[in-house]
Amino acid sequence: MFDKAARSTGHDVIIVGSGAGGSMAAYALTRAGINVLLLEAGRSYDPQAEVNMLGQEHEAPLRGVGTPDKPFGYYDATIDGGWQVPGEPYTTAKDEKFEWWRSRMLGGRTNHWGRHVPRFGPYDFKPFSRDGIGMDWPLSYDEVAPWYDRTEEIVGLWGAPNGLENHPDSPPGIAHPVPKPRVYELLIKAAANDLGVPCVPSRYAILTKDKPDDVAPRNACYYTSPCGRGCSIGAAYQATTSVLPLAMATGRLTVVTDAMVSKVVMKSKHKADGVEYVDRKTGQTYKVTAKAVILAASACETSRLMLNSRNDDHPNGLANGSGQVGRNLVDTVGGYTGGIIPGLEGRPIYNEEGADQAHLYIPWWLYKEQAEGKLNFARGYHFEIGGGFRLPGPWTGGADLPKVNGADLRAAMKRKMGNRVHFSLRGEMIPNKDCYAEIDPNVRDKWGIPVLKFHWKWSDQEINMVQHGLDTARAIIKRMGGTVVNPNDTGESNIRPGGFIIHEGGTARMGDDPKTSVLDAYNRCWEVPNLLVADGAMLTSNPHKNPTLTIMALAWRACDKLAADIKQGAFA
Known part of the structure; x- marks a missing residue:
């Protein structure tokens, strides 16, 4: 070709x-x-020739975990890439950190x-x-x-016509229907709305209707494979x-x-x-x-x-x-927090996977307060939310699992499947001289x-933004009756390194x-x-x-x- x-x-x-x-x-x-x-x-x-859309983790080397040459896991579509590429170094200034994908x-x-x-x-x-x-x-x-x-x-x-300030909608007839929200997303939405925070249908470059074409026909997503693997049917x-x-x-x-x-x-x-x-x-x-x-x-x-x-x-x-x-x-400014939600434990396990992206998200909403000088940072952020029926993972340290083995451990894991939610903050960085x-x-x-040499330093604008985001997400988690998994993080300790979000x-x-x-x-x-x-x-x-x-x-x-x-x- x-x-x-x-x-x-x-x-x-x-x-x-x-x-x-x-x-x-x-x-x-x-x-x-x-x-x-x-x-x-x-x-x-x-x-279409190289993607293994339906491969299982247990079929992959090291059960599909990330490695230096495949940072996002064995099945990820990245080829000859990552934050480090053999033969293609870059450098950073002393005591500074920037990661170049x-x-x-x-x-x-x-x-x-x-x-x-x-x-x-x-x-x-x-x-x-x-x-x-x-x-x-x-x-x-x-x-x-x-x-x-x-x-x-x-x-x-x-996408959907959300009608939000500074978040333009598509003209009628362009965006495909949005997938139905999942249980944990509805719970996040209810808690966020109760606190005056919007939670609305997201916008993703994924088809929910077929897109016929004589040269490049593409099919609607059928909710079966992580999008990062690549999409041989052309939905993503x-x-x-x-x-x-x-x-x-x-x-x-x-x-x-x-x-x-x-x-x-x-x-x-x-x-x-x-x-x-x-x-x-x-x-x-x-x-x-x-x-x-x-x-x-x-x-x-x-x-x-x-x-x-x-x-x-x-x-x-x-x-x-x-x-x-x-x-x-x-x-893009990156931050992260999550919660363990007892109210999501023990519910019937069924297929609620949906698309491999959030069906809802939290857009920036405090434009008026920012214009009035009520915030200690100048620009906005949004939350990409997640959850679903996942096994208790290492990011919680297994803190909510009992110290048992065998059948008792399996029963506890089944009961707690789906009791976690997470909030990925994505914010605007203001250019600075450093x-x-x-x-x-x-x-x-x-x-x-x-090669390139990078210089990098976050300003107070971004650190204050992440702190505000942590406070907001933690309030939503607590309104859901949950426990925050990283309660001691601050904006400075939680902010991701430069380059980490790959924007x-x-x-x-x-x-x-x-x-x-x-x-x-x-x-x-x-x-x-x-x-x-x-x-x-x-x-x-x-x-x-x-x-x-x-x-x-x-x-x-x-x-x-x-x-x-x-x-x-x-x-x-």
């Missing part, structure tokens, strides 16, 4: 990276009549992402105008909304079962895998000519050229490429006259390419001023207009809402503009 041998230079656009932004760029451009060469650092991957496979993280797809709202695009912190985007929600509509239609999602969105096959069907897409891009090659000071890449299997270096180049290798990899592409005209890194490439590094990536002058990867972004941000940003409102580098960025690096801010849907929508928007420019003779 994918042409690994192609080395031609007769392409209009080169795209680096095949994940959320790169694959959507390929789809948008090829459908617009543009010839595209897509370079992917990882190997080819076909979910890479996914070296066709389709990138779309093969194993969480698939939570809220839209950014009007407040999210203009944060500085609301609280005087950070920077406004150079575009508004209304400007992006048409591309949200298009993206949701091709991606497919379930992956680029490899959707936009990439659709782009290939146009005859205008060439895909080269195992292509480790090392730098952008310039034709003149303000015009990119193409890229150089190393074939990961042979070590041979190639140069390919095009009218335009799109970097969509993931936020940190893209900034690494730009910094490693420095030359006499761009001594601080390509398109980095502002000094902002690699700066403004953000990740979080950035630069080139490490002393370390190179196995192909001789200089890094901001390292080549959009803006309306070349002095403070890298990209304009159409993802084009101010200093090199035929060089675009279509991944999380573009994010001016990183709201608590998971960013992938927005990355795809903005990639499509940018590529519509790029296609029109190319057809009008630009960059010839």
Whole structure:
């Protein structure tokens, strides 16, 4: 299906990276009549041939637990990836911690992402105008909304019209029906609502209706397999079962895998000519050229490429006259708590698995209080909730199990199955001067390419946010009659390391001023207009809402503009 041998230079656009932004760029451009060469650092991957959707943990090595090469377990779809990748090191500043996830496979993280797809709202695009912190985007929600509509239609999602402040709904006819809430979700909703906290139907890029197509037919979820394994029936969105096959069907897409891009090659000071890449299997270096180049290798990899592409005209890194490439590094704020709920013990055990994601979630709700200065942090968070019939696990330390063995232990475990709930906090980080990536002058990867060095420090904004989230979740657990599993955690001790939530972004941000940003409102580098960025690096801010849907929508928007420019003779 994918042409690994192609080395031609007769392409209009080169795209680096095949994940959320790169694959959507390929789809948008090829459908617009543009010839595209897509370079992917990882190997080819076909979910329909490689996914074991129904494999059991006892059938897997080590009973399927996570390992360094499979952090999320044996069956997880990640290939040649994780927070540590052999031969591809990165470094961190002394006494600091940042974890960088890479996914070296066709389709990138779309093969194993969480698939939570809220839209950014009007407040999210203009944060500085609301609280005087950070920077406004150079575009508004209304400007992006048409591309949200298009993206949701091709991606497919379930969702409901929740009618919430700053949480835009989809237009009628786009979102699929939401799965029925499970017992523990209904209990969380009742307790949260009693405390004035909303709990509403979630939005996930998972089909609950069939999506017929002659090229890439996809089927509705039948609630049987964890989504992180990949989805051979196409219910859970992956680029490899959707936009990439659709782009290939146009005859205008060439895909080269195992292509480790090392730098952008310039034709003149303000015009990119193409890229150089190393074939990961042979070590041979190639140069390919095009009218335009799109970097969509993931936020940190893209900034690494730009910094490693420095030359006499761009001594601080390509398109980095502002000094902002690699700066403004953000990740979603992560926190976690859970509870043991006696009221859920001993109920009849039946199949309530549903989809492998939360059917309900808790969105941010305290906009008014924040605007009135009543909170000690400026931005919002949400909770992704969980529970269900799971065996008592190590995260509770078995604290609620009796010290018995044999039949008595099995009976106790059966009685307590399903008595746990958990709350995963996902919040907005505000960019700060202490979080950035630069080139490490002393370390190179196995192909001789200089690696990134990370600097990271949470601010009081994020620590205070997590503390508020812990207090809120604990109140909900107590209202359910439960016991909190980590009652001594504080915001500072509970906050997850930078990079841990795998939503890094901001390292080549959009803006309306070349002095403070890298990209304009159409993802084009101010200093090199035929060089675009279509991944999380573009994010001016990183709201608590998971960013992938927005990355795809903005990639499509940018590529519509790029296609029109190319057809009008630009960059010839």
